[in-house]
Amino acid sequence: MDPFEVRMQFITLLKRLNASQQSIQKVVGYALKFFSRCGEDLWDCIIEECQKGSINSRINILYFLDSLCETSLLARSYPGAAGPEGKPNSTYYVDFVSKDLAKIVELVVPAGREGLPNLMSTKQILESWRTKRVVDPQKVDEVLSILDRRKDAMDISSDFPSNSSSTLPRQEVFKRIEEDRERHKRLRERRWVQPVSHTNIQSNVGTQLASFMPLTDDKDGGEELALDIEFENDWETTSDWNEDDQEDTLEENELCYPPPSIPTW
Secondary structure (H helix, E strand, O other): OOOOHHHHHHHHHHHHOOHHHHHHHHHHHHHHHHHHHHHHHHHHHHHHHHHOOOOOOHHHHHHHHHHHHHHHHHHHHHOOOOOOOOOOOOOOHHHHHOOOHHHHHHHHHHOOOHHHHHHHHHHHHHHHHOOOOOHHHHHHHHHHHHHHHHHHHHHHOOOOOOOOOOOOOHHHHHHHOOOOOOOOHHHHHOOOOOOOOOOOOOOOOOOOHHHHHHOHHHHHHHHHHHHHHHHHHHHOOOOOOHHHHHHHHHHHHHHHOOOOOOOOO
């Protein structure tokens, strides 16, 4: 199959994309299969469909990119993984997503009330990418701040009457409800899955205790252990020590070490 045929077939798959995992995995498999030959061309197709597609089609593409990034990182751990120029340890499409993250979000959540249906789902995916370090958390924070400002602006504009007639047809609304239900179910299932190291860093540690694993930090990139990432997530979401914690501690101490009972004579 020549590059033109690969491109045309990929566009056809993108146009037929929906919220089902079967549809998403079919496009993901096709994109990875031809990455070494036509990776950049296929990425251009994704951007073009985001520009041309309906508001529902764009959120489908974003969920497809979520699965594509996850599968790309898993494929990276296999021997012989290489990019279009033969570079080892290729991250496949993750680099493209990171490079064009702001552009993708701008297309999926356009300015104005038109992008409102995709706003919350987009923020959920971005927060998932930030938590799992799929994309640089700083880049994700920048895009999230733009979305927050845009939401505030839409809240202000909602106080004034709007003459916009860009409402979805009734059939599209019901279709969107069903697809959102399927997507959110999948997202909740994956939210608790912590990232794994996508290199062979743990190949020699066997069943070592966590306390004997090597220390890592953010600059280690792919070498960062899932244990470190999980600790950082918990550390950032834990509140400071306060009076409630002191009361809980006292109650636990009393349960574990009850005061000696005074004998009655």
